[in-house]
Amino acid sequence: MPPSIQALTHTYFRHNKRFPHVWCPGCGNGIVMGALLRAITRLELEKDEIVLASGIGCSGRMPTYLDFNTLHTTHGRALTFATGIKLANPALNVVAIMGDGDATAIGGNHLIHAARRNLNLTAIIINNSIYGMTGGQYSPTTPFGSTTTTSVYGHIEHAFSIAELAVTAGASFVARSTVYHAALADQLIEQAMMKPGFAVVEIISNCHVQYGRRNKIGNAVEMLTAFKEQAVTVKKAATMEQKELQGKVTIGVLADRDLPVSTDEYKKIRERARAAQEES
Amino acid sequence: MSEEIHARRLLQGNEAIVQGALAARCRFFAGYPITPASEIAEQLSVRLPAVNGTFIQMEDEIASIGAVIGASLAGGKAMTATSGPGFSLMQENLGFACAAEVPCVIVNVMRGGPSTGLPTSPAQGDVQMARWGTHGDHSIIVLAVSSVLDSFIMTVRAFNLAEKYRVPVIILSDEVVAHTRESVELPLKSEVKVVDRIAPGMPPDWYKPYQEDARGVPPMAAFGDGYRHHVTGLVHDQDGFPTQNPQEVEKFHQRLSMKITKGLPDIQLTRKFHMDDAELFVVAYGSVARSAMRAVEEARMAGIRAGLVQLITLFPFPRRTLTPYLQQCHSVLVPELNLGQISREVQRVNQGQCTVVKQNRVDGRLITPQEIYNRLVKLSSGRLS
Ligand code: SF4
Numbered sequence: 064m065p066p067s068i069q070a071l072t073h074t075y076f077r078h079n080k081r082f083p084h085v086w087c088p089g090c091g092n093g094i095v096m097g098a099l100l101r102a103i104t105r106l107e108l109e110k111d112e113i114v115l116a117s118g119i120g121c122s123g124r125m126p127t128y129l130d131f132n133t134l135h136t137t138h139g140r141a142l143t144f145a146t147g148i149k150l151a152n153p154a155l156n157v158v159a160i161m162g163d164g165d166a167t168a169i170g171g172n173h174l175i176h177a178a179r180r181n182l183n184l185t186a187i188i189i190n191n192s193i194y195g196m197t198g199g200q201y202s203p204t205t206p207f208g209s210t211t212t213t214s215v216y217g218h219i220e221h222a223f224s225i226a227e228l229a230v231t232a233g234a235s236f237v238a239r240s241t242v243y244h245a246a247l248a249d250q251l252i253e254q255a256m257m258k259p260g261f262a263v264v265e266i267i268s269n270c271h272v273q274y275g276r277r278n279k280i281g282n283a284v285e286m287l288t289a290f291k292e293q294a295v296t297v298k299k300a301a302t303m304e305q306k307e308l309q310g311k312v313t314i315g316v317l318a319d320r321d322l323p324v325s326t327d328e329y330k331k332i333r334e335r336a337r338a339a340q341e342e343s
Numbered sequence: 344m345s346e347e348i349h350a351r352r353l354l355q356g357n358e359a360i361v362q363g364a365l366a367a368r369c370r371f372f373a374g375y376p377i378t379p380a381s382e383i384a385e386q387l388s389v390r391l392p393a394v395n396g397t398f399i400q401m402e403d404e405i406a407s408i409g410a411v412i413g414a415s416l417a418g419g420k421a422m423t424a425t426s427g428p429g430f431s432l433m434q435e436n437l438g439f440a441c442a443a444e445v446p447c448v449i450v451n452v453m454r455g456g457p458s459t460g461l462p463t464s465p466a467q468g469d470v471q472m473a474r475w476g477t478h479g480d481h482s483i484i485v486l487a488v489s490s491v492l493d494s495f496i497m498t499v500r501a502f503n504l505a506e507k508y509r510v511p512v513i514i515l516s517d518e519v520v521a522h523t524r525e526s527v528e529l530p531l532k533s534e535v536k537v538v539d540r541i542a543p544g545m546p547p548d549w550y551k552p553y554q555e556d557a558r559g560v561p562p563m564a565a566f567g568d569g570y571r572h573h574v575t576g577l578v579h580d581q582d583g584f585p586t587q588n589p590q591e592v593e594k595f596h597q598r599l600s601m602k603i604t605k606g607l608p609d610i611q612l613t614r615k616f617h618m619d620d621a622e623l624f625v626v627a628y629g630s631v632a633r634s635a636m637r638a639v640e641e642a643r644m645a646g647i648r649a650g651l652v653q654l655i656t657l658f659p660f661p662r663r664t665l666t667p668y669l670q671q672c673h674s675v676l677v678p679e680l681n682l683g684q685i686s687r688e689v690q691r692v693n694q695g696q697c698t699v700v701k702q703n704r705v706d707g708r709l710i711t712p713q714e715i716y717n718r719l720v721k722l723s724s725g726r727l728s
Contacts, residue, residue, distance in 0.1 A: 081584055114566050116413075127573060127584060132566035134416065135575035135585075136409065137439050143406040147413025147421065148566060150397045151371055155417065155567050173409075176402040329397065336392035 065246075071100045074130075075110070081128050086121060089283030091242035091268030095189050096125055098245055098266070099158070102253035114148055114157045116141045118165035121195045121270075125160050139170025142177045145184050153183070153326050156256065163190040164202040167223050171203070178232035178261050183326045185255045186263045188225055191270035199273030209278050226265045230318045235260025237318040241267040241290035244314060251316070260324045267312055347531040354527055356494040356520040357382040357424075360450055361390065363498025364422055366535045369448070370396035371421035373410035375403055375429060378462045379518045380452040383424035404429035408436040408449065415445045416574060418565030420502055424450035427469050428459060430476070437511055438477035439576040441599065444553070444563070446505035446540055448498070450514045452521045453629075455707050464707030465518035467629055470684040473513045474658045480596060482603040484512045484610055485658040487628040491525040497655060500612070503538035508606055509560050515657065517680070519630035519709060543570055552583045555594065559602030603659060612655035613664045617643060621650030623674040623722050626665070626689055628654040631678050631710050638715035647723045657685065662692040669697040674722045678702035678710045698722075 072078060086092050103113065113131040117123040119138035126133035132155070136144045141159040149157045166174050166188045177184065193211060194200045201211040203223045211218060226239040236258040240248040248266050255262035269275060269286035280286050290312070297315035300308060354362070360383055364372075372391060374384040388398040397414070401407040407423045414421040425433065430451045440447055455461025456468045473485040484504050488494045494516060501512040543550050543562040552572040554561050564570030577585040578592050586592065603610065617639060618624060627635035632653040642649035652668060654661060669675065669689075675697050677686035686701045693699055702718055704710050 110571060111567060111569050127575070130571055132571050133573045134413075134566075135573070135577065137435055137576055140405065140409045140436065143401065143409025143436075144413035144416070146399070146401070146406070147371065147373060147410035147415075148417045149413075150399060150410070151414035151417035151419040151421070152565075152567050172402050173406055176406070329392070333392040333395060336389065339389075340393045 065101055066104050068097070071097065071104065074104070075100050077128055077130050084128055085124050087272045089269070089271060090121065091191060091270070092121055092125065092189060094242040094245050095187065095248065095266050095268065096128070098249035099187065099252055101249040102256060105253055106256060108156055112154065112156050114145070114155050115160060116145045116148070116157065117160045118162065118170060120162040120165050122160055122162040122165065122189045139165050139168070139173065141165070142170065142173040142184070142186060146177065146182055149182050149184055149326060150329070158185045158187060158256065160187045161189070163188065163192060163204040163225065164194045167203040167225055167228070175228070175232040178229050178234040178263065181233065181235055181260045181322055181325050183259055183324050184261055185252070186261070187252060188263065188265045189268045190225055190265055191268040191274060192222070193270050193274040195270040195273045199277060211274070211277065226263065226317050229263040229265070233322070234263045234318065235320055235322050235324070236262035236316070238263070238316045239265045239267070239312070240314050241294055241312060242269060243287045243290040244294060247314060254316070258319070259327070260322055347533060349528050349531065351526050351528050353524050354491050355382070355522055355524045356488065356491050356516055357452065357522070358386060359491045359494035359527065359529070360424070360498045360514070360516070361386040362529060363495040364448070364502070365390060365394065366495070366532065367420065367499045367502035367537055369420045369422050369502060370394070371411065371414035371419045372397075372423065373399045373401050373407040373414070373421070374423045374425065375401055375407050377426045377429045379454055379521050380424045380426050380450065383450060404432040405435065408433040408440075408447075411447050412436060412440050412445045415447050416566050418568070420446070420506070422448040422450065424452065426452050426454050426462070427456040430469060430472065434476040438479060438481060440511040441477065441481040441483060442576045442578070443574050444509035444599070445511070446509050447511050448501045448505055448514065449511060450516060452516045452518065454518055461707045463518065465630060465680060465709060466705070466707070467515070467517060467631070467680040467684065469515065470657060470681065473515055480600070482510060482600050483658060484508070484510055484603070484656065485515060486512065486612070486655055487515045487657050488520055489629050489632040489653065490520065491523065492527045492529070493655075494520060495527070495529055499535055499537070503536070504610060506538050506540040507560070508602055508610070509540065509563060510603065515629065517629050542568070547571070551581045553579060554581045555598055559598055559605055607659060607663070610656055610659060611661040611664065613661050614653040614655065616651040616653070618650040618652065618668060620648055621668065621672055622648040623672050623676070623719065624650040624652060624668055625676045625678065625715065625719070626652050626654060626685065627678055628657060628685065631680060634710050634712045635678060635715050637712035638719060641712065641716050642719045642723075645720070647719055649719050649723070654685070660688045660692065665689065665692055669693050672697055674698040674700060676700045676702055676715070676718055676722060678715050680704055680710065
């Protein structure tokens with residue numbers, strides 16, 4: 064039985080301090096937050112050993128509400144701060160929470176290098192295809208042809224596929240879900256947090272306020288329904304033609320591979336350095 | 344136990360910064376290669392792992408200072424080193440460190456600018472950027488080193504100030520100091536005073552990470568110590584949570600400024616030579632201070648009552664040290680390897696008592712003792728008593 068919402072909020076929310084939250088009613092950010100908390104509960108992690116670091120944007124406010132060691136960094140930089148925290152204290156379980164603009168536009172360089180570097184970190188990227196907080200401008204994941212406040216005549220650039228980008232950049236674990244598939248999302252986050260190495264979970268989410276309405280997809284419920292229809296499991300996708308996959312979103316685990324983890328490798332560097340110093 | 348002995352060693356400025364950082368118990372370095380600062384990264388990549396520390400080369404300077412701040416939040420003493428172009432990229436997160444009060448040390452080995460500029464030539468063009476580079480009102484400490492020994496001592500000092508005041512401290516070196524080798528005798532470990540940040544003593548439930556106290560510098564808990572708290576670059580209240588309440592916003596700014604103002608006597612470092620009876624004096628810093636010292640000695644030999652105030656702390660600008668001399672002397676000469684970045688500070692605090700004379704070079708070459716001497720002679724002519 065999954066833990067009740069009430070149990071989760073009592074355990075993890077800074078309820079006497081930081082509520083009401085800033086998110087619009089129906090925003091997918093709340094579902095991702097719930098998924099993260101369910102994963103943490105199942106993993107039986109202590110609150111003291113978790114660091115939750117965010118960047119800037121609607122997603123960036125998540126750490127404010129949760130009773131962990133929390134950090135709200137600059138735009139796009141969550142992974143750089145997370146890298147320093149993890150290296151300085153590898154015993155901490157460090158999770159970076161980011162939005163699509165945050166992680167793949169201004170922070171795109173940090174994302175690919177974090178994946179390549181393979182520190183033992185977890186990155187959760189909430190992808191709602193838009194800059195929500197600043198008023199609905201196009202992001203690196205805004206689909207071709209859509210309308211945003213900076214592409215009122217139609218968007219002429221092509222969207223990144225975040226999970227595929229992370230696979231190519233070398234992350235140890237890469238998975239994708241949508242906020243409709245909330246139970247899958249928490250399983251994937253749990254797997255990601257357990258995985259040694261850099262783990263990325265992309266969660267397709269709804270910003271009905273800035274994206275859904277403007278692109279005639281509709282309100283939160285209608286956007287979630289659309290995610291349900293677009294989603295295809297990785298297993299099923301493998302049996303489908305490229306043409307059939309147009310407009311679909313593959314969900315599940317896209318990559319799970321055992322690679323040397325730099326946080327562990329560095330221990331060997333320390334041994335080598337000590338040995339070299341003793342010799343000299 | 345091996346006994347510590349004083350020994351003379353041939354070191355360059357960048358090496359002395361490495362030694363100073365290790366002596367101050369720095370255990371984390373993140374950086375990106377850049378001339379003329381790269382030796383600091385190279386040597387720390389060798390030395391840090393041997394003392395259980397961590398070195399990492401990041402994808403750029405933005406990431407480097409991000410990692411440094413992260414490491415400091417996790418309880419480690421952390422630094423980065425760069426030059427002008429990299430320092431420009433660091434300004435964003437430097438502001439974060441100011442706002443969230445995260446101790447860290449940033450070395451900028453200055454070269455000619457703007458932009459890619461003159462990578463292998465000395466300059467002092469980043470002085471005002473070190474003070475005002477990140478946006479918004481903020482307090483920050485900027486030190487300038489003039490020799491190899493200074494590079495060691497002031498790096499230790501930079502860490503101590505960063506830890507004591509929970510503020511980023513910038514060390515400005517320049518290409519000459521960084522790459523000149525000098526024979527130096529570094530202080531022994533037992534002679535180096537190391538300051539660590541104050542950890543909270545109260546139970547975690549009582550901990551308010553940004554609470555105002557008499558000192559103005561709240562105790563700092565490390566992530567993982569059991570004092571779960573929130574850190575943000577947004578203006579925050581005593582609990583560390585974002586606020587727009589005008590009273591809390593005002594308090595936030597006032598305390599960040601006050602904590603530095605209260606520490607001025609401790610923070611503002613200068614050296615004075617021949618100032619007691621000086622009729623004119625030089626204000627200099629970095630490698631130029633070395634030329635100035637020589638010039639002042641020669642001026643004295645020629646019967647000119649010249650003196651030198653060497654600035655080690657550039658910001659907060661040591662106004663109180665200079666004021667009496669600006670009243671005592673008829674002229675002050677400010678030689679700099681820029682078009683006048685500290686001379687404008689001298690002018691600002693002068694209030695018309697003294698003639699402020701600039702002496703500038705921006706051709707990638709040093710200001711020689713002879714050049715400064717010649718100016719001193721000119722300034723004193725007709726005024727010799
Ligand atoms: S603007 Fe969009 S992303 Fe931001 S809280 Fe509202 S619905 Fe969510």
